[in-house]
Amino acid sequence: MKAIWNDTVIAESNDTVVVENNHYFPAESLKREYFEDSIAHTSCPWKGRASYYSLRVNGELNKDASWFYPEPKEAANHIRGRVAFWKGVRVES
Template sequence: MKAIWNDTVLAESNDTVVVENNHYFPAESINKELFEDSIAHTSCPWKGRASYYSVRVNGELNKDAAWYYPEPKEAAQQIKGRVAFWKGVKVVE
């Protein structure tokens, strides 16, 4: 699987975990120089508190385009250490 935005591969892995129709990529599969920490957080009743990354490609910023759960709840342990995408990021095979 590949996560692509602005014609650039943000992450690539054959080992994604699908939860609620989102592919969670291993953290080590992301192109780290394209990611910036965000102050945004959201909460999910069964997954826990999500943190976000913004993505910058060719000078363009996609704010809070990726999220992860640093300390997921017990029911969501399969996504620990993984990153998912939205906001126009295409996830393709």
Template sequence: MKAIWNDTVIAESNDTVVVENNHYFPADAIKREFFEDSIAHTSCPWKGRASYYSVRVNGELNKDAAWFYPDPKPAAQEIQGRVAFWKGVKVVQ
């Protein structure tokens, strides 16, 4: 699987976990040079508290386009150490 934004591959892995139709990539599969820490957080009743990254490619910023659960609840342990995408990031094979 590849995560693509602004015509650039920002993550790539053959080992994604699909939860709620989102592919969660291993953290070491993301290309860190495109990711910036965000102060955003959200909460999911069964997964826990999510943290976000913004994605910057070719000078363009996609704010809070990636999320992860640093300490997921027990029901979501399979996404520990993984990152998912939205906001126009295309995930394709």
């Protein structure tokens, strides 16, 4: 699977986990040069507190376009160390 934004592959892995129609990529599959820490957080009742990354590709910013659960609840432990995408990021094989 590939995560693509602004015509650039930002993550690539054959080992994604699908939860609620989102592919969670292993953190080591991210092309880190495109990721910036964000101060954003949200909460999910069964997964826990999410943290976000913004993407910067070819000078363009996609704020809070990926998320992860640093300390997921037990029911979501299978996505620990994984990152998912939205806000126009295409995930395709």
